[in-house]
Amino acid sequence: MKNSQLNQRLLGLSRPAKRAVVLGVDIVLALLATWAAYSLREESLHWPQGHQWWVYLSGPLMAVPIFVRMGLYRAIFRYTGLDALVTTALAVGLYAVIHLVFLQWLLWPVFPVTLGVLQPILFLLLIGISRATARFWLAGVGFGRGFEQGRMLIYGAGTVGVQTASALGIAGGLKPYGFIDEDPGKIGQTINGLPVFSPAMLSEVVQKYDITDVLLAIPNVSRGQRNQIIHTLRTLHVHTRTLPALSDLASGKVSVQDVHELDLDDLLGRDAVVLQADLLTSCIESKTVLVTGAGGSIGSELCRQILQQHPRQLLLLEHSEFALYTLHRELDGWCKDTDAKTQLVPLLATVVDRRRLDWICTTYRPHTVYHAAAYKHVPMVECNPSQGLINNVFGTLNMAQAAAAVGASRFVLVSTDKAVRPTNLMGASKRMAELVLQALASEPGNQSTCFSMVRFGNVLGSSGSVVPLFREQLANGGPITVTHPEVTRYFMSIPEAVQLVLQAAVMAQGGEVFVLEMGHSVKILDLAYRLVELSGLQVRNEQQPDGDIDISFIGLRPGEKLYEELLIGDNPMSTAHPRIMKALESFMPWPALQTQLGMLMQAALAEDEAGIRVVLHCCVQGFHDQPDA
The missing domain is CATH 3.40.50.720 (NAD(P)-binding Rossmann-like Domain)
Known part of the structure; x- marks a missing residue:
């Protein structure tokens, strides 16, 4: 049988069977130590005679109870460390004293004292070798590997x-x-x-x-x-x-x-944004908080950080049953481990179902709503324009109106830099969602709810983001695909983005667009090079023809830009936090926007892509359909 097969068979034994095997080995080692001690003392191979059989039998009979009492058979040998070896030495030392005293009492004066000293030393040596062998072999660090x-x-x-x-x-x-x-x-x-x-x-x-x-x-x-x-x-x-x-x-x-x-910050090579934790509690602590899109990468991180601020209730709204189950199990485990008192409420719902949203808001009456539910992948929305617009625009409208109807104190939309002069339907849909909130914020009847938006760049580590894709391609041996040699993006980590969203809710007074000061944009090609090199590999190019990984340029996808912007206008204002800016950007009054929304809904329900684009061109400043050349 191969070593790996024997290894797996031993590891697959039940705990009592494993202990029986070890006990049997220790009995054999005790007998072997006694034989070796006699042989060394007599300087010849030994065979027991007469009263010497008592010496052989006394070894295992005394060692095993002591080893059991000191817990040697409860150890997991493949994880044996220094503490376990010290315990083993103490057990053998105790055995040596008791064994010597017993044999002196039983066999004196014919029992040689030197044998009572030499046998425990050899026994300890054999036990130590057996434990070390088990550790390295069973842990998969076998000899010769x-x-x-x-x-x-x-x-x-x-x-x-x-x-x-x-x-x-x-x-x-x-x-x-x-x-x-x-x-x-x-x-x-x-x-x-x-x-x-x-x-x-x-x-x-x-x-x-x-x-x-x-x-x-x-x-x-x-x-x-x-x-x-x-x-x-x-x-x-x-x-x-x-x-x-x-x-x-x-x-x-x-x-x-x-x-x-x-970490993603290591790949970017820049300092993480340090945000102010003291701004995070006023909208959350001891309150009912609702997160839409709770099972997504942004939504789930929102829930984790909100939970740390001790809300009374945390409502997890998600349309994917599996995502909701996974998140609820994780957060419930965290609450049990930390003895948190927050009530977690998993809610299966889609934001396009206004009846369901009204029931949720009426039943639980959330104080703060973080709206992260959206279709965000540019190519996917380009292929499914009607569904993208219904979910992103009218889902936002439904959730905002349902929250306002029950007097929610704050409503925060998670937006994107792709909403600025968008070249794709996803970005245009998110700008339309912003326009909805700006218009609602200006209406006299909605003053009880503070609407705000948080706009940021690409979130590293989220589903569909570039770094997980690059790592997957790298694991498959390449090539790494980059759309264009000059394409750049702003980046931030998921925790940074979420902390910004939480703090923006505190600073909002109504209708603002908040933007993180993200420093310089990052060239995607440089990010790919950094990832390859820090994986211990080299990029294959003209300068290094023997490199390991190819980088392939596949061209900009439909609706994709070479670079992204964070502001439509040029009038950013500072806030209480040095790394957060805000802008009061232009918008359409609610009556005019309501008319356009009606036309947009008709076009979406009719799968009329041309009609959808007509409305978007009318409402979204800077929207154009072709990516930059």
Whole structure:
């Protein structure tokens, strides 16, 4: 039988069967230690005679009860660490004392004392070897497999780095070869047998040991230092990975499951936007909060962050049963773990069903509504214009009117930079949704509800965003597809976007469009290069014909722009937060917009794409159908 098959068969045994196997091995080792002790003392191969049989039998009879009492058979051997080995040594030490005293009492004066000392020493040695063998073999780090493993350096020799090295040693697959650390007191030393090198030696160590992976175990380092380290690693063509932030390692223990690909902020190479948590509570704490599109990437993160502000009720509105089930289970688990008192209410609904929305709002009377439900994929809406417009425009109208009818205090629309001078139907539909809220905010009868919109760029990590697509293409060996060599986008992470939405709700007075100051836009081609290089690979091009991954330019998709904008006008105003701007952009009064909405609905119901575009050209400033050349 192959080693892997035997390994799986042993791991598949029941817990009592595994303990029986280990107990049997220990009995054999106790007998073997006694035989070896006699043979060494007599300097010849031994065969027991007479009273010596009592010495052989006494070993297992005394060792097994002591081992059971000290919990040695409750250990999981493939995860055996230093604590377990210390416990084993203590158990054998206790056994040695009791065994020696017993044999001296039973067999004195014919029992040799040297045998009572030598046998436990040999027994401890055999037990230690058996436990170490079980750990490495059952954990899948079998002998002779080292050359098949990835070779990893751990950047950071602190507590997190050392724990990670231990976890990797148990799990296998990646073999730690050493640490990189800036602490002069650690450089040149060894930690658990692994050398510590200075950052200046990084390139030399990577080449000398043929390092394939570098793990960033520096969760508390500044963003500037982190970016500098990542920039250096890009040139070494090693697969760079990372560990979570310190807040995610609060337990003080690290497992191999914590190792993951670089964070999205690392790929962007810029500082994350730091937002003010003290602005997040006034619309949420002890209130009923409704999130539409709760199962989506933005909606689910909204729910997670809202839950941390302790609302009285959190209403999860979602049309996908599976997405709603998954989110509710996750949030319910979080509430139980943290003893949160928030009542979670999963609501299956679509925002185009006004009757259902009215019932929900009348029943639960939400104080704040975060409207994230939308069809957001540009090509998909281009292929399904009527459904895209009905969902994005009239779904927003339905939800806004239902919330206003019960006196909701605030209504916040999650919008997009594609709403600015849109070249596609998705962007135009989101601008129409903004126009709906701006018009409603201006109506005297809606003053009890504060309507606002939050507009931001591409959200990294969301479904359909570019980085997950690039990673999937990279895992498949390429090519990575980029629409155009000059295409640029603004980027932000999902947590950043959600915090902006939450804070905008607090600062809104009615009808504003809020925009995050996102710094410089990012060229998609540069992002693709960075991702390839930090995966330990090279882009194949004219300069590097022997590279690993091709980048293919597929052309702009219908309705896609080379670049995105965040404001229609040129009059952004500052807010209480230095990274958030607001604009009071032009809009149509409600009576005029209501007429256009009627025409839009008729065209959508008739699947009249030309009629849809006529209305959009009339209402949406800067809307044009052809992408930039």
